[in-house]
Amino acid sequence: MKIFTSKSDLKSYISSKKEEKKKIGFVPTMGALHQGHMSLVKKSVKKNDVTVVSIFVNPTQFDNKEDLVKYPKTFEEDVKLLESGSCDAVFVPSVDEIYGENVISERFDFDGLEHQMEGKFRDGHFDGVGTIVKALFKIVQPDVAYFGKKDFQQLQIIKKMVEKLKMPIKVKGMPIFREEDGLAMSSRNTRLTPAHREAAPFIHKTLKKARKKTGTKNVKEIIEWVENQFKKHPLLELEYFIIADEKTLQTAESFNATKRYRAFIAVFAGEIRLIDNVRFKNN
Structure with missing residues (x-):
């Protein structure tokens, strides 16, 4: 080499x-x-x-x-x-x-x-x-x-x-490469405290649960649910959670069966900022 x-x-x-x-x-x-x-x-x-x-x-x-x-x-x-x-x-x-x-x-x-x-x-x-x-x-x-x-x-x-x-x-x-507990691999993960590292997989778990709600909840309801999950978490602070059109990245207000959507999230684990995303199934 x-x-x-x-x-x-x-x-x-x-x-x-x-x-x-x-x-x-x-x-x-x-x-x-x-x-x-x-x-x-x-x-x-x-x-x-x-x-x-x-x-x-x-x-x-x-x-x-x-x-x-x-x-x-x-x-x-x-x-x-x-x-x-x-x-x-x-x-x-x-x-x-x-x-x-x-x-x-x-x-x-x-x-x-x-x-x-x-x-x-x-x-x-x-x-x-x-x-x-x-x-x-x-x-x-x-x-x-x-x-x-x-x-x-x-x-x-x-x-x-x-x-x-x-x-x-x-x-x-x-594809996103993940730790066994679901946390998206990032060079910043090495800077997490042990407590924040233990808490961080909550981010991906919440994204997966939010994705399952697309059949029964609208965009606004899913966003509110995610925001509430993080309000209750003692170690993780949500910066944003957005559902957007994959192509334009414009924030979605409702689901359209002809488009592809992806949910994006940014979270502070102490001083370390972590991001993740998952594709949402069309409704």
């Missing part, structure tokens, strides 16, 4: 592989890798000739600078995991290598996708995501890029960016 820190060296490597007609798979990450990330790497290795993984904690997508500072960094462990997963190349650039002296986001228009859910609570977040993913796509020039559906809004936004910029890249969304 090759490790690259410079754009030029990685581009030379990619060019040589492209000349050999190799298909390039790409998994962008911020490190602190877990089995959720590795499920993406495994898929890429299976479906492509060359798999590239990037490790870069992107400063422009953090609205909370303290969260940026505290984001877990486990480079040596990450490299061992990637080697065991048959990854071919790892790109580990510095902030200077990506941004130079101008560490600011480009401004994007994602046709309104950026104004929903996370966009309402994390100012400038998706401009930061668009900026780094666009930059990485230009460097790596993958045929296929893999993203987890835990960050479903991010996935839709990246698909929209690729569509609008006419990039020749397939963006694949992969």
